[in-house]
Amino acid sequence: AQSVTQPDIHITVSEGASLELRCNYSYGATPYLFWYVQSPGQGLQLLLKYFSGDTLVQGIKGFEAEFKRSQSSFNLRKPSVHWSDAAEYFCAVGPGSSNTGKLIFGQGTTLQVKP
Amino acid sequence: DTAVSQTPKYLVTQMGNDKSIKCEQNLGHDTMYWYKQDSKKFLKIMFSYNNKELIINETVPNRFSPKSPDKAHLNLHINSLELGDSAVYFCASSQSQFSYEQYFGPGTRLTVT
Numbered sequence: 001a002q003s004v005t006q007p008d009i010h011i012t013v014s015e016g017a018s019l020e021l022r023c024n025y026s027y028g029a030t031p032y033l034f035w036y037v038q039s040p041g042q043g044l045q046l047l048l049k050y051f052s053g054d055t056l057v058q059g060i061k062g063f064e065a066e067f068k069r070s071q072s073s074f075n076l077r078k079p080s081v082h083w084s085d086a087a088e089y090f091c092a093v094g095p096g097s098s099n100t101g102k103l104i105f106g107q108g109t110t111l112q113v114k115p
Numbered sequence: 116d117t118a119v120s121q122t123p124k125y126l127v128t129q130m131g132n133d134k135s136i137k138c139e140q141n142l143g144h145d146t147m148y149w150y151k152q153d154s155k156k157f158l159k160i161m162f163s164y165n166n167k168e169l170i171i172n173e174t175v176p177n178r179f180s181p182k183s184p185d186k187a188h189l190n191l192h193i194n195s196l197e198l199g200d201s202a203v204y205f206c207a208s209s210q211s212q213f214s215y216e217q218y219f220g221p222g223t224r225l226t227v228t
Binding site: 032034036041042043044045046049088090092101102103105107108 | 119146148155156157158159160163171189205208209211212213214215217218219220221222
């Protein structure tokens with residue numbers, strides 16, 4: 001069965017420091033991969049997505065993610081974190097073009113930013 | 116303009132009651148979804164409709180009944196509410212049933228006492 005694991009439940013970084021949030025997936029074929037961000041009391045906003053092609057994808061708010069097939073990973077990175085990045089981050093996988101748009105989400109990583 | 120809106124934002128009710136949550140999208144999308152986010156923030160899909168037709172129906176108690184009067188609206192009715200139904204319910208939409216790029220509403224926090 002498809003699954004998504006975000007190994008870090010909670011991460012704290014200092015403002016201005018770099019950030020990497022980990023995401024590992026289990027899926028038989030090439031998945032569609034997503035990162036969403038949920039600010040407190042808000043819905044989820046799509047940060048970036050990977051369908052095919054270049055394995056390094058750029059997203060909004062200065063985020064990027066790299067798809068590594070050999071490691072079944074899709075880690076999210078940002079070179080310099082801002083206080084406004086404090087939020088919940090969700091990695092998600094889509095089962096593939098033959099299925100309906102069902103997304104499977106990881107359990108989320110809470111990012112705290114220290115001043 | 117809000118792309119995906121939900122009402123109400125907060126809902127507090129007692130066990131055994133029946134309640135509804137409404138969702139509307141103005142993106143012109145064909146497909147809409149209901150997700151449940153539990154207290155541990157785990158997000159799981161419940162239902163999906165494509166052009167008013169049910170296409171995803173996960174293992175959800177039949178006390179939950181979605182209804183899509185048109186492709187811009189997807190409502191969720193819950194009968195005989197239980198304590199375990201307390202959660203945040205998110206509506207989302209996508210351009211088609213094969214599109215995984217989903218746009219989420221702000222959520223409805225349901226508290227059952």
